[in-house]
Amino acid sequence: MSKKTNYSYVGIAFIILVFGIIFIPRIIDRISNDDITREESRSKEVSNSPIKPNKSDLAYLEINGEPKRVPEFSFTNQNGELISNKDYLGKVYVVEFFFTTCPTICPIMNRNLVEVQNEFDGFENFGVASFSITPDIDKPEVLKAYAERYGITNTNWHLMTGDEDAIYKLANEGFNLYTAKDDTVEGGFEHSGNFALIDKEGFIRSRRDSFGNPLIFYNGLIPEAQGVDDEGIPQEITILKEDITKLLKE
Template identity: 80%
Template sequence: MSKKTNYSYVGITFIILVFGIIFVPKILSRIGEGDIVREGSRSQDVSTSTIEEKNTENNKSNLVYLEINGQPKKVPTFSFTNQDGETITNVDYLGKVYVVEFFFTTCPTICPIMNRNLVEVQNQFKDFENFGVASFTITPDIDTPDVLKAYAEKYNITNPNWNLLTGDETAIYKLANEGFNLYTAKDESVEGGFEHSGNFALIDKEGFIRSRKDNFGNPLIFYNGLIPEAVGVDEDGIPQEITILKEDIAKLLKE
């Protein structure tokens, strides 16, 4: 190797050294002041609001909305009296996940089964202040607040957000059949004189009716309240749905 070549390498080395001494500290200073952003730490200009929206979206469960005419079905306005003589409206349930049923205290058939199942659900979520139940009586002329109070004590209903509600009969039947799409009617030919759905509706914190999808990808819509969890499958081969109701309540509570 010639002396000329050696001098060239020495010159290049000297230039690199000078560059490092003069410019590298300036670059580091600008990085520290935020003028230059390292490529590895970029978030592609994601704003705080976008991050919050993404977190909120991630908290959404896979439960679907009951849709009527293409619109999510929301609980309509209602106002009734509970077992303590207090006026309870749909607004009182906002911010809570709750289960809805229609029943009557003198029901000799399905109501006792439904409410025992709901008590099990109540006990599962006893530590959650934002869980509740709304039980609407379809015999309001019989089921006064005092009668409902005694019924609550009989079935060990202890959740402060479980309201047994009574009021105008016409309003209750309209709420059942149109508001929740849970069939209810007077029928003298059946035992007890009334016919009503044995299903539960599940409502989210914003007042929308929610459910999971069935094995065919269709909304389950409601949850069968007639088969105890311990039974598993009834004599007709129908599986209980209290377990999945509990699972879906837990999902909505996390939203």
């Protein structure tokens, strides 16, 4: 073997030795401190996303690309207790806006919700949030009598009253469920007959339509037994029950 070849081997060995002295301790140090950039990136991506392996196929309502959470709220319920959005964390619940003197759609909505309530009797992690749009009339004692009249027994079904401006803002901006005073309509108020469905983490959820878009809300105006209304619109209480079941399993 020539001297030139020997020098080549010596040079390669020297380079490997220097690499080992300089870089291997650094690699070991980064691993011991859990500081690998790729792993950090993956962990950050997972922790910031509401999508977890056990999630159902129900969609998130997204605003500017971000899943929409229920806004913070705090109102008094039919038992005189202060209830906030935090009391619903860990629970699947349905949201509605109503008033006790409503002569038109509210009785239908609440009879439908009582049917949903009875379907999930015994589920401690299911509830309903009903916000009165006539809080000056619907004091706690009025709401309590209304609950008794309609057979509301779920302890997580809170009928809430409080600051009028805050309730209207919550309806129109927080849930996009239209609510307004209107002296020209029966009862003096207009409000949506839809329900919103909220998951255990406080996100607004729904199934998708045939185009893959979130339906967002559930029609609360047609009883399940009726099937369709006079205009041929199908009831959505059945799919609401199905989707509550999916969220309870998450």
